[in-house]
Amino acid sequence: MSRVQIDFCSQKLHMNTNVYVILPNTAVDFLANGVRYNEDGELKVVWLLHGMGDDYTGWLRYSNLERYALARGIAVVCPSVHAQCFYSNMTKGLAYYDYIADELPAFMKETFPQFSQKREDNYVAGLSMGGYGALKFGLSRPDQYCRIGCLSGGNFIEMQLPPEDEAEDFLTPFYGVARNAFGTEKLGDAAGTEHDLKHLLDIAVEQKKQIPDIGMYCGTEDFIKGISDSMADYILKKAAEYPISFSYKTYAGLHDWNFWDAHIPEMLDDMGLTSLLP
Numbered sequence: 001m002s003r004v005q006i007d008f009c010s011q012k013l014h015m016n017t018n019v020y021v022i023l024p025n026t027a028v029d030f031l032a033n034g035v036r037y038n039e040d041g042e043l044k045v046v047w048l049l050h051g052m053g054d055d056y057t058g059w060l061r062y063s064n065l066e067r068y069a070l071a072r073g074i075a076v077v078c079p080s081v082h083a084q085c086f087y088s089n090m091t092k093g094l095a096y097y098d099y100i101a102d103e104l105p106a107f108m109k110e111t112f113p114q115f116s117q118k119r120e121d122n123y124v125a126g127l128s129m130g131g132y133g134a135l136k137f138g139l140s141r142p143d144q145y146c147r148i149g150c151l152s153g154g155n156f157i158e159m160q161l162p163p164e165d166e167a168e169d170f171l172t173p174f175y176g177v178a179r180n181a182f183g184t185e186k187l188g189d190a191a192g193t194e195h196d197l198k199h200l201l202d203i204a205v206e207q208k209k210q211i212p213d214i215g216m217y218c219g220t221e222d223f224i225k226g227i228s229d230s231m232a233d234y235i236l237k238k239a240a241e242y243p244i245s246f247s248y249k250t251y252a253g254l255h256d257w258n259f260w261d262a263h264i265p266e267m268l269d270d271m272g273l274t275s276l277l278p
Helices: 058-062 065-072 096-111 129-140 173-182 197-206 225-239 257-270
Strands: 002-010 015-023 045-049 075-079 122-127 147-151 213-219 246-251
Touching: 002 096, 015 065, 015 096, 045 096, 045 129, 058 065, 058 075, 058 257, 065 075, 065 257, 075 096, 096 129, 122 129, 129 147, 129 197, 129 213, 147 257, 197 225, 213 225, 213 257, 225 246, 246 257
Parallel strands: 045 075, 045 122, 122 147, 147 213, 213 246
Antiparallel strands: 002 015, 015 075
16 A cells, blocks of 8 residues: 655645545455456546544544555545635635546546546545535535435534624634635525535436445434534435435544544445455
């Protein structure tokens, strides 16, 4: 297994940015059993999105992601984005949606020709803001990804915030999300736009798109569980009338790395990326 840090100039962001890439190799030992190639000898890729206030290093610093990827023989791409971007083309900021959806996959294929571009070999996942991002990309680009994994995420435009001058410190960045990323006064004002996950699902269903398989996971003590439940209920409602493979699992836990690291392997297993070890 190789871990590669790439520093490059993004044309969409008009600045240098960073990416961690985990690459499997053919070595066989007590932690690995080779590479999960497709029929063309190409690699399956998980595009893994970080949460608000974190960056591309978080997955490697706070979880056992590298070991989980090693056991499964998969490539993982961990990009870095602005804390308040919510994976959008920001009204006051940079074009992070275009960067993740278009530029980064093209750059990675140029840099690593062994990466498969087939839908069935590409997976998008994330936690918190990154879980929202995974749903955003998977639902708006259903032809690009086969599966979506969302840890502790939901339709954040439904998040109910107190008056800004009364908010706890950890909530204050969310007020900037509305103004800087979505171009609205409040999060809820983005309903019915490209930032509304339910709206994106409606569009995909109306256009009769093949929806990626979706797995959501949330802690029962997580402060965003309400919006996670709401999104799960909405997907289930749509699944009753349209073919969507969906699962929602809740466990005791908070909005923290203890919960996320414990359930990353399960999320990968549910995506069909089970361990290759005997």
